[in-house]
Amino acid sequence: MNSTAITIEISDLEYAWPNQGPLLQLKSFTVAAGESLCLLGPSGTGKSTLLSLIAGVLEPQKGRLQVCGSALEALSSHQRDQLRADHIGIIFQMFNLVPYLSVLQNVLLPCRFSPRRRNRFERPESMVEDAKRLLCQLGLDAPDLLSRPVRDLSVGQQQRVAAARAMIGAPELIIADEPTSALDRDNRNRFVRLLQDEAKASGATLLFVTHDQGLASQFDRTVTLDDINHITTPTGTA
Amino acid sequence: MMETSILSLAAASLRNRLGSATLTILAVALSVTLFLGVEKSRTAMRTSFDNTISGTELIVGAPTGATNLLLHAVFHIGTPQAELSWSRYQEIAARPDIAWAAPVILGDSHRGFDVLATNQTYFDHYKFGRDRSLELASGEIMTDIFDAVVGASVAAELGYDIGTPLILSHGIESTGHAHHDDRPFRIVGILKPTGTPVDRTVHIGLEGLTAMHVGWETGSRHHLADSITTEMIRSFDLTPDSVSAVFIGLKDKTTILQTRRALNSQREEPVTAIIPGQTLTQLWRLVGTFERLLIGVSIFVIAVGMTSILTSMLSSLNERRREMSVLRAVGAGPRHILMLLVSECGLLGLIGASAGVCFTQILILVINPVLVSTVGMELAGTAPGLTDFLTVVSVSVLALIIGFWPAWTATRNSIGDGLAIKL
Numbered sequence: 001m002n003s004t005a006i007t008i009e010i011s012d013l014e015y016a017w018p019n020q021g022p023l024l025q026l027k028s029f030t031v032a033a034g035e036s037l038c039l040l041g042p043s044g045t046g047k048s049t050l051l052s053l054i055a056g057v058l059e060p061q062k063g064r065l066q067v068c069g070s071a072l073e074a075l076s077s078h079q080r081d082q083l084r085a086d087h088i089g090i091i092f093q094m095f096n097l098v099p100y101l102s103v104l105q106n107v108l109l110p111c112r113f114s115p116r117r118r119n120r121f122e123r124p125e126s127m128v129e130d131a132k133r134l135l136c137q138l139g140l141d142a143p144d145l146l147s148r149p150v151r152d153l154s155v156g157q158q159q160r161v162a163a164a165r166a167m168i169g170a171p172e173l174i175i176a177d178e179p180t181s182a183l184d185r186d187n188r189n190r191f192v193r194l195l196q197d198e199a200k201a202s203g204a205t206l207l208f209v210t211h212d213q214g215l216a217s218q219f220d221r222t223v224t225l226d227d228i229n230h231i232t233t234p235t236g237t238a
Numbered sequence: 239m240m241e242t243s244i245l246s247l248a249a250a251s252l253r254n255r256l257g258s259a260t261l262t263i264l265a266v267a268l269s270v271t272l273f274l275g276v277e278k279s280r281t282a283m284r285t286s287f288d289n290t291i292s293g294t295e296l297i298v299g300a301p302t303g304a305t306n307l308l309l310h311a312v313f314h315i316g317t318p319q320a321e322l323s324w325s326r327y328q329e330i331a332a333r334p335d336i337a338w339a340a341p342v343i344l345g346d347s348h349r350g351f352d353v354l355a356t357n358q359t360y361f362d363h364y365k366f367g368r369d370r371s372l373e374l375a376s377g378e379i380m381t382d383i384f385d386a387v388v389g390a391s392v393a394a395e396l397g398y399d400i401g402t403p404l405i406l407s408h409g410i411e412s413t414g415h416a417h418h419d420d421r422p423f424r425i426v427g428i429l430k431p432t433g434t435p436v437d438r439t440v441h442i443g444l445e446g447l448t449a450m451h452v453g454w455e456t457g458s459r460h461h462l463a464d465s466i467t468t469e470m471i472r473s474f475d476l477t478p479d480s481v482s483a484v485f486i487g488l489k490d491k492t493t494i495l496q497t498r499r500a501l502n503s504q505r506e507e508p509v510t511a512i513i514p515g516q517t518l519t520q521l522w523r524l525v526g527t528f529e530r531l532l533i534g535v536s537i538f539v540i541a542v543g544m545t546s547i548l549t550s551m552l553s554s555l556n557e558r559r560r561e562m563s564v565l566r567a568v569g570a571g572p573r574h575i576l577m578l579l580v581s582e583c584g585l586l587g588l589i590g591a592s593a594g595v596c597f598t599q600i601l602i603l604v605i606n607p608v609l610v611s612t613v614g615m616e617l618a619g620t621a622p623g624l625t626d627f628l629t630v631v632s633v634s635v636l637a638l639i640i641g642f643w644p645a646w647t648a649t650r651n652s653i654g655d656g657l658a659i660k661l
């Protein structure tokens with residue numbers, strides 16, 4: 001399904017926030033298609049920044065970034081937005097949901113921005129069916145849940161809705177930025193397993209960021225940011 | 239698809255902030271209501287003003303200012319310094335370029351309504367609006383000396399009908415001592431509403447007016463007045479000595495300026511001849527300054543409405559930063575964030591302005607019956623039309639334009655934030 005067999009390929013990447021010293025300097029970093037990778041690193045080392053670069057929201061000052069078969073530096077910002085909409089599902093640490101949309105509308109949100117993900121479904125109804133299926137597999141099968149305002153959900157439920165949203169329309173790459181840090185240990189392990197299973201089932205690549213060493217064992221591969229980043233001392237705070 | 243999708247997001251976001259959105263919409267709606275209210279009453283006033291008289295080419299009176307003559311002869315406001323002699327009227331009426339000449343005498347009143355003495359010519363030729371003639375709702379034009387024809391408001395407000403006797407008073411006081419109660423008139427006709435001063439006028443014949451004043455030649459009641467019977471009066475020569483003004487129609491409308499110059503340059507017993515339409519415009523210009531002030535004020539009020547959109551949008555931006563990050567994450571570009579916020583502003587403007595149009599119509603529905611019962615006419619041309627449409631469009635476009643401010647701020651934030659969810 002993915003002919004390149006490599007989902008993310010980074011070479012000689014350099015990034016610094018405006019008016020700050022260099023934060024990231026990566027010689028080479030690759031994530032294979034279908035792989036599930038855990039990216040570890042202490043707070044403030046630039047994990048979220050790296051994810052923003054991969055997602056095409058930020059532009060590196062230097063280097064090449066190949067994501068889902070496209071060289072990001074060759075794309076306009078609009079094309080990068082479209083690439084993200086079409087190929088990447090993202091889960092944040094918290095506040096993942098748009099407060100004024102229902103659970104179902106939140107899950108279907110990527111389909112609004114991506115014709116490609118929308119067109120995976122023959123009919124609009126099957127899009128809703130798939131959203132229900134994903135929510136159900138993530139343990140959200142209460143009948144009235146779909147139309148509930150997202151405010152009424154617990155944090156753990158919100159994170160699972162976010163996972164369903166990241167995976168609707170089968171994107172090739174799922175990026176999760178510390179999605180479990182607001183959950184207790186039991187829920188954390190269960191959530192990671194669900195995410196793993198779903199990603200495996202759809203053949204998606206999973207890039208999971210955390211500073212919780214305990215989760216590392218559940219992934220195909222674990223990478224510490226400090227090991228690949230040549231800027232070892234994080235700027236500013238300790 | 240994309241565009242409708244952003245619009246539905248904008249609508250959902252507004253619905254989520256229903257309380258503050260409603261307040262903003264209300265502020266816009268009220269400002270639009272004020273603007274449209276001012277605008278509509280202004281055009282209604284202008285229309286009814288312009289429609290007061292038509293078909294009359296010239297009005298002639300004793301020498302005075304043009305607006306004075308118009309105010310007196312047409313609107314029955316103010317008292318003239320002098321009158322035109324009957325012989326002068328006859329000379330004018332006999333001019334070969336004149337098709338018709340209707341003399342009017344003003345100065346008396348009946349319970350606050352003006353009394354106008356004239357003849358059949360006036361009823362034949364007086365026109366208002368777009369060449370509409372005076373029409374009777376019931377009865378007939380006066381034939382006898384003591385007959386009267388009343389305007390629609392007179393009949394409606396005083397509850398008069400055909401056959402009701404009228405006691406006219408001298409001068410303009412509605413109550414008081416100087417009643418011509420010795421010579422009662424009788425209503426023989428009631429006119430249809432015109433929306434002009436005619437509605438508030440009691441019409442009597444020229445002879446009737448003279449007859450009424452027999453025994454009052456000095457301005458107050460003569461001590462022998464009681465001894466003169468109505469039968470005696472009928473035998474008198476009741477041709478009036480003078481008239482207040484003469485309404486004139488020309489045979490050939492193109493000679494209007496020559497005729498006017500000829501009349502105005504008369505040496506002995508000079509007169510003032512005015513073209514009513516022209517003087518109406520001059521008069522309106524006097525009112526115009528006030529009119530422009532009103533428009534200026536209501537435009538400021540619209541600006542206040544716009545500011546309330548800006549305030550509510552800008553103050554919501556910080557708490558919406560996370561929402562913007564989420565939208566960015568699912569594939570929204572800066573363009574979409576911009577479009578989302580701009581369309582929210584546009585929606586606020588559109589809904590507010592549309593509500594304003596509705597408010598205005600409701601207001602007119604409430605006000606019109608009150609106007610009909612007090613002034614005898616309703617606001618003309620107030621149905622929703624081009625003005626309302628253009629107002630809604632301009633307010634929406636204006637809201638869209640000012641929407642770029644909060645939208646730009648949000649876009650810049652969302653670019654700076656990257657994908658991180660910040661507080």
Ligand SMILES: Nc1ncnc2c1ncn2[C@@H]1O[C@H](COP(=O)(O)OP(=O)(O)OP(=O)(O)O)[C@@H](O)[C@H]1O
Binds near residue numbers: 043046235237655
């Ligand atoms: N929007 C921003 N503007 C400017 N500087 C930023 C911005 N976001 C992050 N930074 C800086 O970049 C550095 C790395 O931040 P980043 O969020 O990538 O760290 P992180 O590894 O994700 O940390 P955490 O584990 O706490 O999420 C920090 O020093 C921070 O000050």
Ligand SMILES: [Mg+2]
Binds near residue numbers: 047048049177
């Ligand atoms: Mg982070």
